[in-house]
Amino acid sequence: MQAPATPSPADANLVEVTRDIGFAQCVQALKSLLMATPIGWLLVAWFGWSRAPHERMLCWLGGFFCAWLVSIVLLRSMARAGPSRARHLRHLMTIAVLDGTCWGAVVWLVAGFNATLDPWLGAVLCGVAAINAPVYITYFRAYAALMGALWATVMLAALARPPHAVEQELVYGLTIFCGLLTYHMRSIAQRVLDGIGLQLSNASLASQLSAALQLVQHEAGTDSLTGQPNRRALDELLKQQVSVSRSTGRTFSVLLLDIDHFKLVNDTHGHGAGDDTLCAFAQRVREHLRQGDTCARYGGEEFVVVLPGTTLVAALEVAERLRQGVAEASLMSVPLVRTTVSIGAAQYLPGETVEQLLARADTAVYAAKRGGRNQVRVPEEAATA
Numbered sequence: 086m087q088a089p090a091t092p093s094p095a096d097a098n099l100v101e102v103t104r105d106i107g108f109a110q111c112v113q114a115l116k117s118l119l120m121a122t123p124i125g126w127l128l129v130a131w132f133g134w135s136r137a138p139h140e141r142m143l144c145w146l147g148g149f150f151c152a153w154l155v156s157i158v159l160l161r162s163m164a165r166a167g168p169s170r171a172r173h174l175r176h177l178m179t180i181a182v183l184d185g186t187c188w189g190a191v192v193w194l195v196a197g198f199n200a201t202l203d204p205w206l207g208a209v210l211c212g213v214a215a216i217n218a219p220v221y222i223t224y225f226r227a228y229a230a231l232m233g234a235l236w237a238t239v240m241l242a243a244l245a246r247p248p249h250a251v252e253q254e255l256v257y258g259l260t261i262f263c264g265l266l267t268y269h270m271r272s273i274a275q276r277v278l279d280g281i282g283l284q285l286s287n288a289s290l291a292s293q294l295s296a297a298l299q300l301v302q303h304e305a306g307t308d309s310l311t312g313q314p315n316r317r318a319l320d321e322l323l324k325q326q327v328s329v330s331r332s333t334g335r336t337f338s339v340l341l342l343d344i345d346h347f348k349l350v351n352d353t354h355g356h357g358a359g360d361d362t363l364c365a366f367a368q369r370v371r372e373h374l375r376q377g378d379t380c381a382r383y384g385g386e387e388f389v390v391v392l393p394g395t396t397l398v399a400a401l402e403v404a405e406r407l408r409q410g411v412a413e414a415s416l417m418s419v420p421l422v423r424t425t426v427s428i429g430a431a432q433y434l435p436g437e438t439v440e441q442l443l444a445r446a447d448t449a450v451y452a453a454k455r456g457g458r459n460q461v462r463v464p465e466e467a468a469t470a
Contacts, residue, residue, distance in 0.1 A: 097199035103282040105170050107223035112160070112168040112177060114220045119156055122184075126150075129191060129209060136199035147193040149187040149273035156180040171417065177227050186214050189238025195256065196242070207255040210235065213260050223281070225274035232267050236260065240259055308382040310360055312368040319381035321390055321469035323439040329393075330433055338389040338400035341429040341446035342407070345458040354420045362424070365416040373410040375403065387450075389443070397463065404428045404461040412459055425459035 117347065126146055133142055158176045159176040166172065188210060196203050214232060222230030308315040320345070326337045343368060349361040363386065367436045370380045370388060389408070392400050408428055415423045433442055434446025445464040453462040 097137040099282055100250070102285060103278055104224075106281055106285075107278050108170040108174070108177070109168040109271070110341065111221055111224035111227060112163055113411060115162060115177075115180065115294075116164070116350040117155065118217070118220045122153060123207070125213065129206070132205060133195050133199075133202055136194045136202040141194045145187075145189070145191055147198060148190065152183040152187050152432060154394075156183055163265065177224070181221070181227040181231040182234045184217075185234030186238050189235040192239045192247070192255065193242035194427050203255050207258055210239070212261055214263050214266055222270070222274050224269070225271055225379060228270060228274070231262050231268060236263050237294075296356075305371050311364050311382050313367050313388070314379060314381035315383070316383060317371070317391055319383065319391070320439065322379060323442070326391065326393060327433065330435070333349050335394055336433055338392045338395045338397055338430060339442060339446050340392065340400060340404050340407070340444070341383065341386040341431075341450045342390065343427045343429075343450050343454070345425045345454075346429055350422055350424065354422070357421055358417070358422065362416055365422070366411065366424075366426075369411055369416060370407060373403075373407050378403070389446075397430060400430045400432065401461060401463070406429050408459065408461055427453035427458050428461045429453060430461060430463050 110452060130142060130146060156179075159180055163169075163173045163176055189208060191210070196206050203417045215234070217228060217231055221231065223310060235243070239256060239259055243253075269389055307313070307318070322338070344362075347359065347362070350362050363382075366386075367380065367382070367388065370390065374380060374390065375392075378394055381389050390403070392403060393405070408426055411426045412426065415421055427450055429446040429452070431442055431446040449462040449464050452465075453460045456462065
């Protein structure tokens with residue numbers, strides 16, 4: 086025979102969270118019920134005033150009122166602190182027992198004096214049991230405590246009062262009704278909690294799937310070596326900038342960066358050092374960019390910087406700052422790697438495509454390479470404009 090599976094820590098935690106939520110929902114529902122409880126007193130007083138001794142009726146109302154005040158105080162203390170099963174379980178159980186005891190006491194104090202009143206009180210108590218069921222549906226233990234207190238008080242009344250003072254049909258009927266209701270409530274309450282747990286589980290699964298999707302999307306748009314946006318992400322960003330420019334007239338510029346003599350780094354120090362150099366270069370570029378600017382790896386030792394809302398003049402200032410930042414200090418100390426960068430700057434022209442914009446920036450980079458490297462160039466048409 087196979088042993089039952091041991092619940093995993095995650096499953097056990099889900100059960101505890103579900104119970105905590107059920108407890109909090111029960112406390113929330115109890116607020117409305119307690120506020121409506123005096124209506125039940127008035128109903129009993131109205132029907133029983135002419136059928137039971139007034140002093141007994143007043144004794145029951147007074148005792149119930151005191152218990153009701155205690156319950157209100159306990160409920161408000163839970164509301165102020167935030168309902169917590171760990172801290173407030175005794176409070177909720179006390180409210181349930183007080184409520185059940187007070188309703189059961191109506192049989193002890195008021196029943197047995199009128200043949201019409203007794204079955205009517207039985208119907209009232211059955212109604213109380215039914216009305217409380219949905220309130221305590223998310224925390225069955227409290228409902229069981231209420232019903233147990235109600236039934237025990239009625240039984241004590243039947244035993245303590247003179248024989249036949251309390252109609253036996255009332256006791257039997259109430260016992261059968263409360264027993265069946267409590268029995269079925271147990272399974273219904275469990276299904277409600279299972280539903281809450283399923284919602285939590287689905288929400289957790291949806292959150293995990295969303296996080297996984299975001300991770301996949303992030304990885305799909307990120308260069309695995311440098312951590313910068315890759316060519317795919319760059320294309321999307323440039324398309325967005327083109328769309329914004331066409332709809333608002335707001336221009337933007339790009340800088341195409343090509344590390345000078347990068348092959349020499351690989352040949353001298355190895356490809357591992359070359360990879361480290363690319364990472365260090367990307368970090369250096371980030372340090373000299375403005376907020377809102379984006380650096381993406383274009384391929385190999387080439388990077389593209391997107392400068393939203395930037396004219397060519399302002400782009401040249403950013404490019405010169407980048408060129409100086411790379412040239413003035415070594416990228417790595419072990420092994421020692423010093424390098425420079427050639428930069429081509431281009432401003433988006435209305436009507437051109439992303440490919441045309443990058444092609445102009447690439448032409449400017451080649452001009453910088455031919456001109457001796459470690460410099461910033463612009464496309465020929467911009468230089469002569």
